[in-house]
Amino acid sequence: MTLYSDNHCPENHCVRWVVAEKGIYYDLQLADIQSTPPQLIKMNPYKEGITFVDREVVLYEAQIIFEYLDERFPHPPLMPVDPVSRANNRLCRYRIQRDLYNHVKVLERGSSKKAMATARRKMRENLTSLAPILAQKPFFMSDEFSLMDCYLVPLLWRLPAFGIELPRQAEPLLNYAHRLFNREAFQTCLTKIEREMRI
Structure with a gap:
């Protein structure tokens, strides 16, 4: 392979x-x-x-x-067994793609300052909105590590490079990120x- x-x-x-x-x-x-x-x-x-x-x-x-x-x-x-949970896993990854990865493309292309500022603001807002969810479970909307974590955490690793600083209310998200950054496979x-x- x-x-x-x-x-x-x-x-x-x-x-x-x-x-x-x-x-x-x-x-x-x-x-x-x-x-x-x-x-x-x-x-x-x-x-x-x-x-x-x-x-x-x-x-x-x-x-x-x-x-x-x-x-x-x-x-x-890295995927649940039952069809409903698998569908929800796919749906969450789709939302991560729409709500976060689409803004990453703007930042990576080096678009206009206004477009990049908007992308950073939207990413900050969308990530901050995830914090309460991540305070409830050890992994992203799950008790088990899954593809949702694999899809979200590499974005969190890049926040400093994107010039994004999260507010204090995003602390559960940041704690989650640092815990997964320390996984051997991630490193x-x-x-x-x-x-x-x-x-």
Whole structure:
């Protein structure tokens, strides 16, 4: 298995974290997505994001790769067993994508100052609104570590790099983040550039 990833994209980080939690042996190829290597152009028609190759299987969207890995390597499970809980897990990840990752794209593109200020404000508001939820359970809306955590926490790692400082009422969110930052799998999947985001 080969994972083609860049070394700073939060969604790429999510996939690397899932792989680390599963203890999967794989070949990591760090690629500059801005100058796509020729072999990736044939495998990934969108020439962006992450690409995962497992024999004849080629996947290139983070959410699809998450679920493939969880089904292909079921231990430890990162998705609930029952259909309702699985659907809620997917729905929460969709909301994280809409409410947070869409603003990350604005910040990463280096848009206008006004657009970036708006993106930071909306991310701050959306993250702060999660704090009461994270005060109730050890993990994101769950008693068990899941793909929702894998999708949210890499964004929290990047808050200083995005220039986002959360208010005091977000303390439960920050406590949750620091606890998960200390997971062995999270630490082992960080690239050099990602480590430097928190120096």
